[in-house]
Amino acid sequence: MTVVGANLLMNNVEKYYKSFKAVDKVSLSVNKGEFLTILGPSGSGKTSLLKLIAGFEKINSGEILLNKENIETKKPYERNIGMLFQNYALFPHMTIFDNIAYPLKIRKLSKDQIRQKVMAMLEMVDLEGVENRYPKQLSGGQQQRVALARAIVFNPPLLLLDEPLGALDKNLRQKMQLEIKHIQQKVGITTISVTHDQEEALTMSDKVCIMNKGKLEQIDTPENIYQKPKSRFVAEFIGEINLIRGKILETEGKVAIIEIFNKQIVKAEMDEPDQFVQGKAVSIALRPENIYVTKDKPKYDNNISAIIKEVIFVGDALKVKVINKKQEEMMIKVKPSYKELLTIGKEIILNWDIGKCSLIGN
Incomplete structure (x- = not known):
């Protein structure tokens, strides 16, 4: 199974909440198949930026392009973007199969297509044999993989991760960092993650974007962010x-x-x-x-x-x-x-x- 990722481009994007500027003229590009993590302290604008991409908030100015198509006027469901939340957001009354199948059912795929895609995703996230169980019967790490499978089963052009591992303990979080990265690479989906965990950002990402007070401080490889900070803020913030x-x-x-x-x-x-x-x-x-x-x-x-x-x-x-x-x-x-x-x-x-x-x- 292959998901074809998309290019994302943001040009001079701004977001105000009354007089507070949460996102200040942000411009960035994410290449097809790339894993970008947005990192910063509380109030830096990283979550606001993710909401703007997802369509949960409207921009005040600028533009957001997905595969060269302007998407800022589209509603969230029209953007066809996959989302993975910190709390998993699984349906407790549905089986694992039905949880993963949900995005396919609302897109009106046939039963045969749905079963084929769901079983392929279960194999990819190493959860074969659990399709008839319910979320409460799985561990936190397994639930996270189910949520990931549901987020990418419909072949979205872009995957957004909102503090995806924040609910897990340290050892499991470190294990899941590698698992999610391996799945992302195997699928080839363009991914943007938001986190406050520096180790997570450096471990999982192709590029890291450091935000401070609504502005981008530096976008670079994890190695350069760590070894070659370009501002005092980045130097003091990382490690x-x-x-x-x-x-x-x-x-x-x-x-x-x-x-x-x-x-x-x-x-x-x-x-x-x-x-x-x-x-x-x-x-x-x-x-x-x-x-x-x-x-x-x-x-x-x-x-x-x-x-x-x-x-x-x-x-x-x-x-x-x-x-x-x-x-x-x-x-x-x-x-x-x-x-x-x-x-x-x-x-x-x-x-x-x-x-x-x-x-x-x-």
Whole structure:
């Protein structure tokens, strides 16, 4: 069974609730078969954006195109979009077969077509043999797969996921992240998901869209969102990070030479060199796990000295808080085997690759 996905294009979309601007001139494109996750804090506009695509809310300005067709004036059922909700929204009085078959019955398919499609979906979501059971007889993860099967059984051009795994416990949620992603890839359906779970967004997505106060902060691959944030908000919102303040002394091609605390000199790559000039105040965004404590000769160009303030055991790693003479703190994360090097009060050398940090304007 193959679902043919669609391209989605949003151009300068705005949504107001009275005087509050929930979506502020958002433009984005989602390619056919792509999995995009919209991520952001509460009130960032991510759910409003999903409602606009689904047709549950009307836009105030802009346009939404699905396969080059303008859909913003269409009612939700006319858009033919699949939806997967956090609470599954299964019909408790219907069998699993009838739950999945429901979208096909209202589209007036024949009984033979319905049975063929439902059984194919049950096989795809690995639920063969449960068609005569009721939702309450299934686990949360199984119910989620039934809801997913119902959302795509009618071959929609687009699948929308609204906090799809929020009702599951952590272990099951992690398992379902991979299952939904595998099914999405197998079916080939264009998918847009909304979540507040950073791990879920990074695990499942081809691209991640970060929203803040109704605006798009960055749309990129999960790797670039994590390793190459383009704004202070994205850097601080995703995971743990060090933001080292400094000033650009000079630039060499795509590399900036920066003076940081204690007049120490480091380098950082510039993705957009035109934005960074000599004398500009910047911050170097550097993940704790990308910083090394050197035993011998430093491996990379960037080396700074710091004093150990605190060492915290977190299972598979040690979090080490260090401080410089200006009382500015940094956090590093190293393997537990480095514990013998980490005496509180000891001065150490921190070392990192210029390709493992990102430059952000202050």
